[in-house]
Amino acid sequence: MPAALAFSHRWLVGAFFGLLTLLGVGLYRDYGVGWDEQVDRLNGIINAKYVALKLAPELARQQPTFADIPEMRDNQDTDHGVFFQLPLVVLEKVMGADDTRDIYFLRHLIIWLTCVAGTWVVYRLGAWRFGSWRWGLVTAGLLVLSPRLFAESFYNYKDPVFMGFFALGIYTLVRWLHQPTVLRALLHALATGAAIDVRTMGVLLVPLTLGFAALEIWYRPQQERRRFLLSFLPYLPLTAVVVVLGWPYLWENPLGHFLEAFQSFSRYRSDMLTQYLGHEISVRELPWHYAPVWLLVTTPVAYSALFLIGLGVVLWAMHRPQQWLASMAGRLDLLFVAWCLGPLLAVIVLHSVLYDGWRHLYFIYPAFLLLAVGGLRALWCSWQQASRPVGRAVGWVGAAFLSFGVLHTAARMVLDHPYQNVYFSVPPAAVTGKLFERDYWALSGREGLEWILAHDAGTAIPVATDPRTRLLLHNAQLLLPATERARVQMVPPEQARYFLTTYRWHPAPYLAYGTPIYERQVNGLTILSVFRLH
Structure with a gap:
């Protein structure tokens, strides 16, 4: 790449993320406190007390609020890791935030900055897969112009934050698969452990790593396999160490407490009701289509259409599996399909408890967008190569449809501010209010x-x-x-x-x-x- 062009692309990418950061700085005070925010903060405080008692018991007991903080054994949210929540509690003390107004504004800003970092990871994944920083920015742009994710990136400590950490785990996996060194395996172990400590569902990174490592070894030349296996050896032990160190609840009984937390995916501590398709139903008795329907009605129609096209492109390539999987691009596409559809199928088969829409599955959304951008890129290439007027005309119609969809979504986000969290692509508002939950936060x-x-x-x-x-x-x-x-x-x-x-x-x-x-x-x-x- 020429030096001038390289400088230009770095400047454009830097400007994009700089403006994104400034946008959040200007907006973070506009959002209210979400339903779970106090509970999430309390979980961090309880864990902070537990850690303080382990490391500096005398100093901990001198704190004025020590007696008012519940013990770890009384914590109802032990199945939620505190890799993100615990540092936030420490930051509150460092910044001297005492009033609830200052505390939650500070936390909203930090969530936004964390999600910007997650968006950068998605940009890197897009640039890596499609071999172009431009397509990487398109992927990141679609993520930013996803109304519900945009709003929840200010106050939802669990789902958008975990999405970023999971994407980081995929990114470190892709880098290690491309160049299997011990250092890259260690970085991937750190990312995997951190994702698990944010939300237990991060454990899905482990089977993805094992499966795609085996696939990579199969297609690697014989002389590279030994080096690949040697670089992999520290991955599982270091991942386990990171998970335990970053999750204080696991310190006394690592395996038993982790299994207990993991089993919470298929159950819920109370029989909560949720509004779905015009009926109040138990979160323990959700129909199989609950998550797919929520995903489709809260995602811009243009994105869903591109996703179907991108998925169709991948499925078409599968009819020659040996040729397809022999390329790194083919194996990456398979990884994105597994990342997107695997968890969705798992919650359907295992009858996992979901509520408040599909927010527990937000971490699959970057893969959804990567496949969508793959569909967009395929359309773009076909349009560029079209020689007949009909093909060019179809391309213009498709471009107009996509442009309208993106601009309409952006306009909706501006007009709906600060309530992008109640965005529905379909059906109309008169029907939506009867079928689905509204402002559940x-x-x-x-x-x-x-x-x-x-x-x-x-x-x-x-x-x-x-x-x-x-x-x-x-x-x-x-x-x-x-x-x-x-x-x-x-x-x-x-x-x-x-x-x-x-x-x-x-x-x-x-x-x-x-x-x-x-x-x-x-x-x-x-x-x-x-x-x-x-």
Whole structure:
């Protein structure tokens, strides 16, 4: 690559990620506190106490809040690793964040920066597979222009963060498969262990590594196989060491506690209900199509169409398996298919518990996009090579469709801000509200309380919500200034002046409370209502 062109591409890539970083810095204060944020933070705090007691017990007991922090044995979220949460708790102390407003704004910014790093990994994967930084940027751009992932990259500590760590595990795997050195195997072990310590599903990196290592050895020349095997030897032991060191809950009983955490995928501690296709169903009795349907209705239509084309290209190449797998590109495509479809099929076959849409499977989305970009690249090449007017015309129609889809998605993200988390590609809003959960993170509760406080001068304002979503009001207060927070009183509906709802587990109108005095709609879908009670 000429020096000027290399400089130009580095500048463009740097500008893309620099602007992405600045975008988050400008937006991170716009999002409310999600449903799980307090629980996730508490998990980090409990683990911090546990580690402190192990390493510096006397100093730990001198902390003013020591007695108020539950013990590890009382922690209900031991099946969630704290590789990301534990450093966040330490960072709060270092930055001197004491008020909940400062704490959660800081955490939202760090989540965003972490997800930007994950987007860079996806860019590298795209550039590696397609041999071009331009196609890498296209892949990263589609990830950024994925409305739900964009919003959740500010407040969802588990799923988008794990997606980035899992993508990093795939990237280190690809680098090691390409050039099998001990150093690259060690880096892959670190990435694998870190992914598992963020979410136990990261263990899927291990069978992917074993399977594709065996495939690589099969297609390598005889003289390279010994070096490949020798570089692989430290992978499993180091992965195990990283997993145990990065997950304090495993320290006392590594194997037993890990198996206990892993088994939690096929069960759930309570029989929670979820809204799906117009019915409330148990998360333990989900139909097989739950995850695929959620994926399709929350992903831009253009991306899904490109994915099907890309998957079709790969399947077509499979009709000559020996020739296809003999190339590194073919083996990479097979890896992306296994990464995307393998976990999806696993949760269907194992009847794994899912809820809140398909967020537990967000980590397959980079593979979905890589296959989609593969489809786009195939269309582009066909268009470039088309000699007949009909072929060129079809290409122009396809380009117009894709351009409209991307621009429409970008426009929706701007107009829906900061509620891109309720984006639906299909069906229309009038149907969506009856079929699926809306703002299941309850982010709009913050806006509801802010509106009430701005329109009621009372020093003590009694506010209620549905008993099952009482946590909504508590979370909605966390980002309010301390003086405003003190004005809100959480009370039962019969004692309240205002009733606030985000419609979780209650898709029907609240007819008993009359007409709302304030509502928030996103693309025609009502996600928040405030009622004045007499």
